[in-house]
Amino acid sequence: MIDLNNKGYTIKLGNDDVLIELNQFVGDRYADNNVFILCDSNTTEHCLPKIDWLDLEHLKDAEVLEVEPGEGSKSIEIYYQLIESLLELGANRKSVLINLGGGIVSDLGGFVASTFKRGIDFINVPTTLLAMVDASIGGKNGVNAGGVKNQIGTFSEPVGVFISYVFLETLPKKEINSGFGEMIKHLLISDKQALSKLDQLHSIVKIDDIAKSVAIKLRITQEDFTESGARKALNYGHTFGHAVESYLLSKGVSITHGEAVLMGMLMENQLSVELGRMSQSEKQSTENWVYAKFDLKSYFKQLEVAEVIRLLQFDKKNEGDLVSFSLVGPIGNCAIDVRPEKTIVESVLSMFCN
Ligand SMILES: NC(=O)c1ccc[n+]([C@@H]2O[C@H](COP(=O)([O-])OP(=O)(O)OC[C@H]3O[C@@H](n4cnc5c(N)ncnc54)[C@H](O)[C@@H]3O)[C@@H](O)[C@H]2O)c1
Structure with a gap:
């Protein structure tokens, strides 16, 4: 134990x-x-x-x-x-x-x-x-x-x-994969070597990997319990992710939370590239790896841009008119309170929904 x-x-x-x-x-x-x-x-x-x-x-x-x-x-x-x-x-x-x-x-x-x-x-x-x-x-x-x-x-x-x-x-395999979604998030926000560790992480659930992931969540939440700063990094993937999850669940699509977060991370990585925070090669390597392991494309096809935009407005992190994101870039670093122009957010969403 x-x-x-x-x-x-x-x-x-x-x-x-x-x-x-x-x-x-x-x-x-x-x-x-x-x-x-x-x-x-x-x-x-x-x-x-x-x-x-x-x-x-x-x-x-x-x-x-x-x-x-x-x-x-x-x-x-x-x-x-x-x-x-x-x-x-x-x-x-x-x-x-x-x-x-x-x-x-x-x-x-x-x-x-x-x-x-x-x-x-x-x-x-x-x-x-x-x-x-x-x-x-x-x-x-x-x-x-x-x-x-x-x-x-x-x-x-x-x-x-x-x-x-x-x-x-x-636990069904789909739910194991959902857990991997949050474990991958923990790695990407905190570990510069995350890309080289993804394969090991995903092969089988190991007690050490659970312990490491818990340690990352604990460290961050203890530093900032009520989410006024550092804890916002844990929202990486969740701004688009929650909107996508709410939308697909409302349409009766059975998506897991972890799958929605993975979709959110891919979209937010693209946003990070557009804003000059993440390199194209880091984005592409992460995306290729995620698409090879998780079947997300069928979910993207079912999204409606206008509805996801509408749901983004309810995100608790928003201040004023702009939607607030936690964006990784470079890998291992997470910027919080990033509020891109609406047009950039919409154009990133459109790239994934078409
Ligand atoms: N509070 C937080 O910090 C935090 C962080 C991440 C996610 N969440 C929330 O967690 C929820 C998702 O949690 P989840 O992914 O665990 O989903 P879940 O609780 O819906 O569980 C997934 C499915 O697995 C079944 N199940 C659970 N344990 C099982 C087992 N051992 N064997 C067989 N079946 C089992 C459940 O009945 C359910 O059908 C979302 O609402 C999300 O918003 C909260």
Whole structure:
């Protein structure tokens, strides 16, 4: 087991041993209080049994709350249903909520916990690669609103993150690839040698790579918890990415968050070239590599420029009329608060949509 202990809270990474450690953690802190586990129906089916199988005394009697899988559950309506369930089940300020799932469950559960009775403890037990390396770390929680991602939320950290890679055994390949999207982002914003490391990263999920990716996210979010500066680098790929994801999901296209971020990174790299930040060769090498590994072209074909532009206007990072980007260039460096002219943004988008 790797202890990624950081200043604020416990972070453990490993195998079944992490779940045994989680049980001990809950026993030490919440033995006389209500313990709740939030799942989606897939994690109830695939992940909860792994906990049950270990017969962990402090977890086996926990009350399980379940939501449907997918972005649709990151909504204020589902949030409210969960609050009502907690009230009905007698939750109080000493209760703890364990979020057992991917980023949907940890974003939603973190928001529920951080607002219920002005905030109760929560623990993230990520079950997707994306949530292990990204969503479970850093304290951003929330739900979508008005067809736009993450419009309502809090900055609030879990009391612990317990990352057990046994959960990856049942995770579909498409979701593994989604996690690679955020891991690639972490490399490109922080490592000048990122291009030469991409192949190694993508071949198979390795515990060391998870640990390195978590370390990058932790370092940045600890430096700037509420995103007034350095943390904005983590939004690389997400300005175009969120707009593309919201648009395609609204059309019923099943795109993962990581795929949308990869699309966003390719578009933002082009923007970076247009603004003289990234070299053409760095852009081309990254693009060639991404297209060889991920099937993104069919998504690009389904985009409508005007709709994506409209959705860009809702980005939380915007100030004034201009859309704000975090742009990599050269690789390993990320500039924040870049606000290109609208015409450049539209022309880059058009290059990818045709
Ligand atoms: N808060 C943050 O800092 C942050 C960072 C990145 C992404 N996010 C958010 O995370 C969300 C995406 O998270 P995600 O990619 O984990 O998606 P997800 O939570 O939707 O999980 C993906 C799919 O895998 C299923 N699943 C989960 N674990 C499984 C397992 N072990 N075996 C089988 N199936 C399993 C889920 O039910 C779901 O169908 C987005 O809403 C995104 O905005 C948040």
